Amino acid sequence: MRILLLCSSYNGLTQRAWTxxxxxxxxxxxxxxxxxDAIRRAVADTRPELVLCPFLKDRVPADVWQAHRVVVLHPGPLGDRGPSSIDWAITDAEPVWGVTALQAVEEMDAGPIWGHRTFPMPSEPPRKSAVYNGPVADAAIELAREVVAKAQDPAFEPAPVESFGDAVIGRLRPTMKQSDRVFTWEDPTDHVLRRIRAADGSPGVRTQIAGVELSVFDAHRGSATPGAPGSIALRRHGAVLVRTGDGAVWIGHARVPKGIKLPAATVLAGHLDDVPESLERPTGPSDGYREISYRRVGPDGCVGVVRMDLYNGAMSASQGHRVAAALRHAAAQDTRVVVLEAGEVFSNGIHLNVAEGRPDPTVESWRNINAINDVCRELLTCTSQLVVTAVGGPAGAGGVMLALGADTVLLREGAVLNPHYRNMGLTGSEYWTYALPRRVGLAESLRLTGDCLPVGHAEALRIGLVDAVVAGDRAAFDAAVLERAVELATADSYAAALAAKQAAREADELRRPLETYRVQELAEMSRDMFDDRYRYAALRHDFVAKAKDTSFDDPTIARSVREAGQVEELVG
Structure with a gap:
């Protein structure tokens, strides 16, 4: 069937639907x-049998929806209408939410129904992106397939929402404004968390900390400390602990008006001189906020788990140093298997916002890429244990290459990978010229890094980019990863597998030392960053500033920023 995905941006859900x-x-x-006009051109150019809108903020022109079947995937249950659906669901602590497939008509979100799904909402206030990229995305893909099947049935007719009776649990709600999101630091912690997490990603919630007007993001529950609500109790690795009416909340990121989103302590620099630093201990007790941790699980603690829960999957230079240190700690323990897991997003490579926020973004980018390279080296050179990477969420650029440093790569079903760098004007590092070809071969490596297309879980498994795909929600995936790691650690074949790994690493090192891959990659990256040969500075700035890209109509067509032969030379 010829399907047109019409979207406001090529976001994760659209990429997943495409794959x-x-x-x-x-x-x-x-x-x-x-x-x-762009919508009309798109329909005229593609002549679709079905127009599917997985992420659409704009109204579809009447002449388009009158002439074509246009189905919108709306992130709300039956009857829900409005552009702030998930924001309201989190703010109002809705116990159940859903996704509805409805036909486009003159009135937004008011068309007849093609299908719907519901799912329970967690009692702990969830982050908006976690809801959207988790249960909403899973339900939307199910509905997309249902819609496609129904579109091929000449007898199918969508039904008006009124015909669904008690299943209609939503209603029309307006665009959420800052006045709807407001809180005070005297409010209970749960209330503050819910407000901030309902606005996470965008637009954040406006408030004041240390006399500075800003928008806050990335909130985590913290331990209560004596002091006035709204005052800063502690700081830790870029986050600040702000007292509430009955406890405290860690704020990981913030943004001043017309500024960019940065670690909160960076935004508040100059206002934290008297605030003590709370050092993060990877194996110490948690107070609700820990980016990097280590724990042992399984019989006799045979599996060591390093967790990196980094906001939006971006890894700054300082975070890279700490992840590398955690992996060294894990490798020094008497475990048999090391697992590297992550939060909502596995990894998207370097932290572009932190780089852009420094006085010299190029120098910071260089520090950053070297720090992530150190993380990759710890994975690739760990020969005292078997290593597993658990890719439970999307990954891009160097984040994909980082995952490939393990012996076993496990991917959650539905997670999308973007194993390329070109859209940011970079040739890439993270030992990708070693890790990627050893998994998929030279030809596939050139295709993946040259085409700049997303890779779904089925293709990733088929070409050998990952070793297994695990179905289920995030909790089920995490449990399955640990079960697989324990199986590896307790298998009769463990000693033989470890010996084979050690022999392969030694053979590879004799053939070509691992560090030569890094040297060659960084030689190219130095030209990308310092000579700016492929517009890295402008692309980084546009990404951080969220500049609207109107330079292309079809993001599934690779926009090459260099000749393919240069990539082939780097890999070959």
Whole structure:
């Protein structure tokens, strides 16, 4: 079937729909809906049998939805309408939420129904992105397949929402404004958390800390400390602990008006001289906020788990140093298997916002890439244990290459990988010229890094990019990873597997020392960053500033920023 994905941006859900519907055998194209004329051009160019809108903020012109079947995937249950659905669901502590597939009509979100799904919401206030990228995305993909099947049935007719009776639990709600999000630091911790997490990602919640007007993001429950609500109790690795009416909340990131989102302590620099530093101990007790941790699980603690829970999967230079230190700590223990797991996003490589916020972004980018390289080296050179990476969420650029440093790569079903660097004007590092070809071969390496297309879980498994795909929600994935790690650690074949790994590493080192890959990659990256040969500075700035890209209509067509032969030379 010819399907057009019409979207406001090529976000994770759109990428997932593109990969999975193509995997089902359909001809799928993507176009961005900059304006009504762009929508008309997209439909005229692609001549679709179905227009599916997985992420659309704009109204579809009447002449388009009258002439074509246009189905919108709305992130709310039956009857819900409005652009702030998930924000309201978290703010109002809705126990159940859902996704609805509805036909586009004149009135937004008011068309007849093609299908719907519901799911329970967690009692702990969730982050908006976690809801969207987790249960909403899973339900949306199920619905996308249902819609495609129904679109191929000439007898199918969508039903009006009124015909669903008691299943209609939503209602029309307006766009959420800052006045709807407001809180005071005298409010209870749960209330503060819910407000901030309902606005996480965008737009944040405006407040004041240490006399500074800012928007806050990345909130975590903290331990109560004596002091006035709104005052800062502690700081830790870029976050600040702000007292509330009955406890405290860690604020990881913030943004001043017209500024960029940065670690909160960076935004508040100059206001923290009297605030003590709370050092993060990887094996110490948690107070609700820990970016990097280590624990042992399984019989006799045979598996060591390093967890990096980094906001949006971006890893700054300082975070990279700490992850590398945690991996060295894990490798020094008497465990048999080391697991590297992550939070909502596995990793997207270097922290572009932190780099952009420094006086010299290029120098900071260079520090950053070297720090992530150190993390990759710890994975690749760990020969005293077997290593597993648990990719439970999306990964991009160097984050994908980092995961490939393990002996076993496990991927959650539905997670999308973007194993390329070109869209940021970089040739890439993270030992990718070693790790990627050893998994998929030279030809696939050139295709993946040259085409700049997302890779779904089915393709990743088929080409050997990952070793196994695990179905289920995030909790089920995490449990399955630990079960697999324990199986590896307790298997009769463990000694033989470890010996084979050690022999392979020694053979590879004799053939070509590992550090030569890094040297060659960084030689190219130095030209990317310091000579700016592929517009890294401008692309980084536009990404951080969230500049609207109107330079292309089809993001599934690779926009090459260099000749493919240069990449081939780097890999070969």
């Amino acid at each position: 999975e519907l193509r995997e089902d055998g359909h001809h799928v194209e993507v176009r961005l809906s900059h304006d009504e």
